[in-house]
Amino acid sequence: MNIYLHNTLSGQKERFVPISPDRVTMYVCGPTVYNYVHIGNARPVVVFDTLYRLLKRHYPEVRYARNITDVDDKINKAASDNRETICELSSRYADAYRSDMQALFNLTPQFEPRATDNIGAMIEIITTLIEKGHAYEAEGHVLFNVSTDPHYGCLSKRNLDDMIAGARVEVAPYKKNPADFVLWKPSSDDLPGWDSPWGRGRPGWHIECTAMINAHLGKTIDIHAGGLDLVFPHHENEIAQGTCAHQDERYVNYWLHNGYLTIDGEKMSKSLGNFATVHELLQHWPGEVLRYALLSAHYRSPLDWSDDALTQARASLDRLYGALRGHTPSSCADTHATAPDALQHPLLDTLEQHLADDLATPQALAVLHQLAGEANRSSDTPSRTQLQAVLASAGERMGLLTQDPESWFKWQAPAARDATGNGLDDAAIEDLIQQRRDARKAKNFARSDEIRDLLKAQGIELEDTREGTRWTRG
């Protein structure tokens, strides 16, 4: 099966052909850790985690790196505002980021490089760039000279003249060209800094990714992904550095960019302040609902984030998990990722084809619902069990449906749990259900309904089945 990906470089969907058939290299731009990440920051992680899962099924090895930027002026400012050290602050939010991403059912990449662990590699590249005449030193800074790169602008499809005409480029007096960007800048004593040939200083934003890619994945990699807002200037500058440092060797073959999350049609961003953090959302919603919502639109389209979208995502997952009820997930669920032939069903191939077609997740989700319908309709137990296994495996390809269905239905929001006295615990619920069962046996339906209404007032929904009464926390 061929995999097709939309490459920002060509503006077209292309067949994916890795440099080596045995090993795919992939790098996703991670966050700057000066705060909790918002759900928009999680979109590329979830989307490209889905790509990672797809690639793992088709290639023997996928080397996946997702960086953490832990040196940045925003971090310096936040730490100073909080009166804590830069290291304390960045470590805390890096940990929060990892746990947030895990809560969204993202697999952990092989490499999670931190900028501050790779300063040496950055200094090396900067030195090379100076030697080759692509960078110059000025007033303690080292700048990349964009006019030495004839291809500058190839990713974002713009030329230098346009950018200068835009007149929004910061024009520092020491720049040869207004579009030149900083590779290294001086640090005063109160700021984090490292010794370098150009004095004590710290790296500019763009150089870290290039250095870490070179260090962990190689000079030329297959896939580099991130949010649309990184196309310019971040990735454009990376290409300039990466190719100029290596004799014009290609830096990245496939550039992938996800669209924005919006709120009321407006881009969610830290600077606008219209964001919801993953940390906060997880107090009210299961992580899987957030993941489903993020996958419900194609990754390159804008996706409007709202409570209604989350409510719909949850209802959709209720349906899918409802079809899985009574099915015990296999103890080694992740074998599905490496053994795609373990289960056979035409819809599994359909699902795989959708995912291989530039991550058509909305269509893939539709396949999940088709499978759920088939499972619900099947009357005999063996075929139902088989369909449930297929559905679970299909869901797992997208990082969904990996939980025990009963746990899904009994999930209680941390926010509700903390508000004591509000939520009934599981034992109290089971006890009331037992009382209701007795009442029903005695045909005391008034009492039975009374208990059901009482539970409903607490957000607990009951379902009477042949095997007994199930309940769901609404």
Added chain:
RNA sequence: GGCUGGGUGGUAGAGUGGUCAUGCAGCGGACUGCAACUCCGCGUACGCCGGUUCAAUUCCGGCCCCAGCCUCCA
């Protein structure tokens, strides 16, 4: 000003030159002590104006509107 995307039914969101997306919500029916779950059935859409065509939501042209990038942002 330059450059990108996009406008689909109540809603979210795919897709296609002439037959079905799918979910949620809604309506009718079956099931149920009554419900819930589930199943069966139902609905209507493609920004505006032209053009090409036997046929356009889908192709072409124009227009309107929206979002984004050009500055830190996934």
